[in-house]
Amino acid sequence: MSTAAGHPRTTALQGWQLAELCDGELYFTAEDGLLRALNDGFFYVRQPAGTDLSAGDRFARSFYLPAEDPASPTAEHPDPYRGFHRWTAEHLSRHQGYFRRDADQTEQFFLESAWWDQIYPAALARQAERMRDFALDVQRAVLARLDLPRALWDKATGHSLTPHGTHTLTFNHFRPEVAARGLNIHKDSGWVTVLRSTERGLEVDRDGEWHPIDPVPGTFIVNFGCAMEILTRRTATPVAAVAHRVVRQPPSGGAKPDRFSYALFVDSSLDESVCPGLFAYEPGSGLHLQSGFGTFLNNILDNTYREDTSGLY
Numbered sequence: 001m002s003t004a005a006g007h008p009r010t011t012a013l014q015g016w017q018l019a020e021l022c023d024g025e026l027y028f029t030a031e032d033g034l035l036r037a038l039n040d041g042f043f044y045v046r047q048p049a050g051t052d053l054s055a056g057d058r059f060a061r062s063f064y065l066p067a068e069d070p071a072s073p074t075a076e077h078p079d080p081y082r083g084f085h086r087w088t089a090e091h092l093s094r095h096q097g098y099f100r101r102d103a104d105q106t107e108q109f110f111l112e113s114a115w116w117d118q119i120y121p122a123a124l125a126r127q128a129e130r131m132r133d134f135a136l137d138v139q140r141a142v143l144a145r146l147d148l149p150r151a152l153w154d155k156a157t158g159h160s161l162t163p164h165g166t167h168t169l170t171f172n173h174f175r176p177e178v179a180a181r182g183l184n185i186h187k188d189s190g191w192v193t194v195l196r197s198t199e200r201g202l203e204v205d206r207d208g209e210w211h212p213i214d215p216v217p218g219t220f221i222v223n224f225g226c227a228m229e230i231l232t233r234r235t236a237t238p239v240a241a242v243a244h245r246v247v248r249q250p251p252s253g254g255a256k257p258d259r260f261s262y263a264l265f266v267d268s269s270l271d272e273s274v275c276p277g278l279f280a281y282e283p284g285s286g287l288h289l290q291s292g293f294g295t296f297l298n299n300i301l302d303n304t305y306r307e308d309t310s311g312l313y
């Protein structure tokens with residue numbers, strides 16, 4: 001349904017699913033929680049006991065700032081969490097490093113696990129590893145409940161559960177002074193995403209209406225991505241990839257800190273000799289190759305950050 005101005009209506013909706021991971025299994029608060037989460041395309045998951053997000057939160061608030069703090073330009077020890085706009089794809093590799101988007105408020109920092117120790121401050125590299133391990137545990141716990149034989153997991157999921165997988169920690173800083181959408185409509189490309197967000201602004205598309213997904217303290221949001229949707233489409237347990245966006249963040253005149261978020265993305269291996277691409281599973285006949293993964297990923301990313309397209313497929 002649309003408003004008179006043609007904008008999709010935004011409504012609050014209760015009843016999103018919440019789970020806890022214990023001994024490798026997901027326990028949902030609602031009895032049919034798992035099936036509803038697969039249908040919603042996301043759920044909240046309690047952060048493991050003792051989770052420390054201080055390095056990630058600090059990086060999210062600082063990576064885009066000039067390396068030298070104008071308040072103390074001669075400081076002997078510059079802040080190791082600032083000045084990351086200098087790390088661009090030319091210094092690293094494709095899709096890695098700092099990106100200032102034109103059509104969105106977000107400026108971002110992408111980094112795959114192979115670079116974490118070299119580029120991230122040590123405490124952040126450790127947090128990234130903990131988030132990756134947690135994301136892979138969540139992914140295994142979900143796969144165990146799907147209509148997919150365990151013997152096929154590695155091939156079916158592009159070796160994403162192993163060190164061959166593509167594991168990326170990405171930061172978003174929403175610049176309120178930029179007159180643009182916050183982050184364009186998209187589906188995450190891969191298997192699961194573990195999202196840290198502390199501010200409102202995220203919305204999901206459900207039957208053509210936008211619904212806010214507000215942060216719940218002590219939880220992460222887990223999104224299912226395109227790879228999971230493609231794999232399970234013809235099975236008894238189809239998983240939806242959630243289409244989502246971040247709405248424009250208005251300037252607050254310095255009254256509140258800028259919105260940030262960061263997420264650990266689990267994707268397939270980009271090595272074609274390890275992973276030929278994205279498969280669909282058909283009970284009875286097995287895995288069927290649907291598309292290469294590298295080009296699929298390039299298309300989703302390119303289409304997300306252009307003015308006139310969306311990051312769907």
Ligand SMILES: O=C(O)CCC(=O)C(=O)O
Nearest residue numbers: 172188197202246261263
């Ligand atoms: O900022 C958010 O809440 C969501 C970010 C997101 O969807 C993404 O980075 O893929």
Ligand SMILES: [Fe+2]
Nearest residue numbers: 186187188244
């Ligand atoms: Fe996303």
